Amino acid sequence: MRNGGVSFWWQQVGLPTPSDRLDGDVTCDVAIVGGGLTGLWTAHYLREADPSLDVRVLEAEFAGFGASGRNGGWLSSELPGSPRAYARAGGEEGLARMRAAVRATVDEVIGVTTRAGIDADVVRHGVLHVARSAAQAERLRGELDAEQVAARIRVAGAVSGHLDPDCARVQPARLVAGVADLVRAQGVRVHEGTRVRSVEPGAAVTQRGTVRAPVVLRCLEGFTAGSPATAATGCR
Ligand SMILES: Cc1cc2nc3c(=O)[nH]c(=O)nc-3n(C[C@H](O)[C@H](O)[C@H](O)COP(=O)(O)OP(=O)(O)OC[C@H]3O[C@@H](n4cnc5c(N)ncnc54)[C@H](O)[C@@H]3O)c2cc1C
Known part of the structure; x- marks a missing residue:
């Protein structure tokens, strides 16, 4: 595979063509910068909590272009860091709550994908x-x-x-593409091919227009440090 071909997972399913590019200025309730799993799951639960919310996801390439469509495929309940360090920060009770929440996430993801008919090639064998x-x-x-x-x-x-036992394997590109389809079906606009140039209080500025919203969420993970979208301050 050519270096830069995004990932073997995407090679397996075929690269999507960016769709629903932003076309001019808009105002909405929540603007989410970054169409990876963080942004898409956030959009999903926001719409579930309040179906009247106008939620827009702004994605520079296509949903799942980042780590969400390139990772190891582990849907795991294992903590990513040292339990002792977590306990020092949040106490034993906090650690126990976090473990329970992370374990519940495995069931939650499998439950949502199953109900939504997302074929993410999930196998739960621990x-x-x-x-x-x-x-x-x-x-x-x-x-x-x-x-x-x-x-x-x-x-x-x-x-x-x-x-x-609380670990499954998934096909990450199928999962993130499926969650993107799910939020679109919920009424969320996922503006792909729409790179955010700067995030300002109450606005995400793209090359295709400005999205104004009282809440602007940056969901860029590994892209955060190098992104001009993070240069402004005062944003969540
Ligand atoms: C090699 C590797 C293996 C991993 N393995 C696992 C694993 O097995 N299991 C697991 O749970 N986690 C794993 N992770 C971690 C996991 O993949 C990430 O934590 C997760 O995908 C991050 O999701 P995200 O939505 O926050 O970021 P991303 O998926 O990176 O999404 C950010 C999005 O923002 C977009 N973007 C960037 N700049 C802009 C801009 N200016 N304007 C608009 N959009 C922009 C990008 O195109 C991208 O689509 C792994 C990570 C890596 C790197």
Whole structure:
């Protein structure tokens, strides 16, 4: 695959053609900058909470162009950082609430995709961690012995394993394209091919017009630092 061909996931399904480019100035209730999973799920739950809201997503390329259509495909309930660090910041109770919320997210995503008929190639078989040394086994404290691990997958030198059932695999490009279709069906305008040049209090300025809204959300993740859309201050 040519470097820069977005991702193998998109190669599998075919790159979408950007649609519904912004055409002039508009006013709405919520402007969301960035059409990845953060922006699209936000649009979904906003419309679910209040179907009368006029929500616009402004996406420079096409929905899922960023990490949302390029990632590892793990729909996982595992925390991305050290539980001890989270507990230091939010206390043990906060950590427990966060674990519960992250676990519930796996069910939530599968539930929404199932109900909406999104074919994201979801398979929920959990994630298996394998220890290959005594030190790793000590840290992992897995419940599976070497034989049980081998019954699932043959890993040279495996001594033990831990199976976390709250994890599924997805096809990320199918998932993000499906969520984009879902929010469109809910009445959200997803303006693709519409790059935001700057975010100002109450407005997102694009090369195709200005979107004015009392709430402007920046959902750019990895694009945040390098984006002129983040240069202005006073925005959420
Ligand atoms: C290699 C890799 C593997 C990963 N694996 C996993 C995994 O297995 N499981 C998991 O849960 N997470 C994984 N992640 C993390 C996850 O993919 C991201 O946290 C998530 O996709 C971020 O979504 P987002 O919507 O915030 O950002 P993005 O998906 O990056 O969306 C931001 C969007 O903003 C658009 N944009 C940029 N600039 C502008 C502008 N000026 N105007 C308008 N639009 C703009 C971009 O085109 C893009 O579509 C992985 C990340 C990477 C990089």
